[in-house]
Amino acid sequence: MTDSAGVVIIGGGVNGTGIAYHLAKKGYTDVIVLEKSYICSGASGRNGGGIRQQWSTKENIKLAIESTRMFEELQKELDTDLEFKQGGYLVLAFTEEEVEQFKKNVSIQNEMGLDSKFINPEEAKELVPELNISKVKGATFNETDGTIYPFKVVHGYAKAIKEMGIDVREHTEVLDIEKNGDEITAVKTNKGTIKTDTVVNAAGGWSKKVAEMLQVDLPNKPYRHEIMVTEPYAPFLDPMVISFHHGIYFSQSEHGNIVGGIGNPNETEGIEQRASLWFLKTMAKTLVEFVPRFKGMNMLRQWAGLYDTTPDAQPVLGPVPEVKRFYQVNGFSGHGFMVSPVVDKVTAELILGETPSMDISDLSITRFEDMDIEKEYSVVG
């Protein structure tokens, strides 16, 4: 069977479905979304749902501010409760260098219109009374940051795009992409070939593999990142608490569960999504160091997903020089959910040849040819 589509999107995560959603909203529905497993099976169904605008580079701040605003709207558009809880993000500093960097971050953030502030450890304790601040040197706080329930966003998109007439195919894996010169001609899947000239690579941790099908070399590397959820408890933690120093983050969901993760500095590159004992032990210990009262909690589940990381910890977006109409929406380096609304909207605009509502050309793959790229420092895990 051969069929065809104006646009083929590879990946049924928040970005794949989100781009389809923005295309459909503009009236363009000649789109097929391909997902090798099920919707939300990638990082989009495995993340912490953190929405943070406190970043160190202008690009990320800009993307995150606009996206946060769009998430608020999305709730109304999709007419579902996305459990978007704006309890703020409390970013803890544990070294003098962090204090310096955080102060710089806040001034850039303020310059960009964000209301974040630098606070001292005692003020941090007022926000989270149970917090152990003995080693905390300072913190930043922004009250419009928060958490969202990822499944509801992605399934909300998926339902909406299907209703608007977009073809979503689960358990359909892209095996190869064919081209003629620098023009894409077709996408080959395990369930047949689809003729198309436009492909979006929103394959998360598998993006590098997908780009290789067209001999495009992405600098992205997949790394496992682990996360856990506890049993539900009475609400007592408003903000998401994070520390870049420890690579840890944790928040309390609407249901009362603590959700959090910690990065393993010895993690090796590769597609590995099994849970580790290292995580179980380290997460439990570190959580209790942060909030001693946590010692009475039980962990319910742990799991892992992939961070699709780039050398500067910023995403790869937009077209590539080698192949026409091959759009990248990947390399999110562990923060792709929170910036997805604006990224997906702008990608849809680029595909349709419209003037993008935000300039994201700085995040094109060509930046890596340049040697002095600006690295994002505020990366957790």
Add this chain to the structure above:
Amino acid sequence: MPDNRIKEHPVLDFDRGKEIYFEFEGKKIKAYERETIASALYANGIHQFTESKKMHRPRGFFCAIGKCSSCIMKVNGIPHVRTCITPVEEGMKVERHSAQPEIPEIEPEPYPEPEEKEVEIAVVGGGPAGLSAAIVAAEFGGDVHLFDEGDSLGGQLVKQTHQFFGSHKAEAGTRGIDIGTDLLEKAKEMGVKIHHNATVLGYYPEMTLTVDAGGKLEIYHVKGIVYATGAIENYLAFENNDLPGIYGAGGVQTLMNEQGIIPGRKVLMVGSGNVGLIVSYQLLQAGVDVVEVVEAMPHIGGYQVHASKIRRAGVPINTRHTIVKAKGDYEVESAIIQELDEDWNPVPGTEREIECDIICIAVGLQPDNHFLRQAGCDIEFVRELGGFVPIRNKDMETTVEGIFVAGDAAGIEEATVAVLEGRLAGAAIIQRLYGTSEDTQKEKEKAREGIEQMRKGPYGQMPRRGVKVCTIDEEVC
């Protein structure tokens, strides 16, 4: 307070142990030392254990074997305790808690390093399959540790008061309960180290298990695993299906045949497979009225002999009928059943209200094998085996070398096959660790022959087809 303990039973003697007292929300309650918290409460007429998260609807127990979290309560200050598998103790304090309880204050050292141990073979699950695997592996010289989250072992077998009449000679004519007890005795005799109240929490690469041993984390590094955790009961979607009084057939069996407590007075049985029919008969034996059996299929699902027995006792079996609604504010007071047409749609106007206080759901089981998915074993959906099952070779080894599966966790069949699969896996794991021998090979062949035999009967057709699609034609050695 009422006492719902069975005083006399035609087949069973209940050895409940010493009389003890515990506290439930400030009230002193009588119990016996071999009871679980949930059954002691139930015996005293307390049926609501928890509430739903969002709507705060009352919830009772459902599975009674630790698999559904429907019975979680606060025990001695610790919330989220599965009371259906936690033995009651003198002076214990038990309370209901909201969906979001306070984090408990625990005093002792926050982080005693978990104990790490190296052992050879871990068997997970102490039902017929697990016990059999442990016995055989120990017979062949293996250092075997068996983990079960219950207080007592024997799995579903110890609830079976009826006689087995599988074609396998050994067990025909024996009551399940006796087979279970015998297996347990044999395992102890063979030197199997048995860990009660020990929940295996997860699998970590490579070959590491975490175990919740009565609130303490233990870590086991092993060389091989036989996974035999049985099955989870299927549920049905209908209005008010979460009211206390709606229980799984296995849950009813546990309460009634293991703990000696009658679930209620009047039961509507949903499902006429062997489980539904046998449990109906067991209810009658315990002096409980079975008002009606409804079956969605156009014919009775289980053996004729079982159906005839309950029909003779005057229980109507209505095929092409299903339950559409349960009624009651805090507990079941009645049920609405309805006829189904050829396309399984309810026929308007055929609704009938049935007065009952228990709705027993006997609509089949699905294999419990989450752990194997975590371990990365290849899993396939096989309808004939009840759902998702691991791909295995002829020796019950999964696609992860050294991890074996047996019994209902490998596919829903029945106890004799579970025993034989356990024996097969027990011999094969020894071969995996130490190489083949004439004796282990013989044991494997004998077990496989027995399984073949079992699957030749009329009710063996389904699993026979099922295992075909998920078995790789290879052996360990």
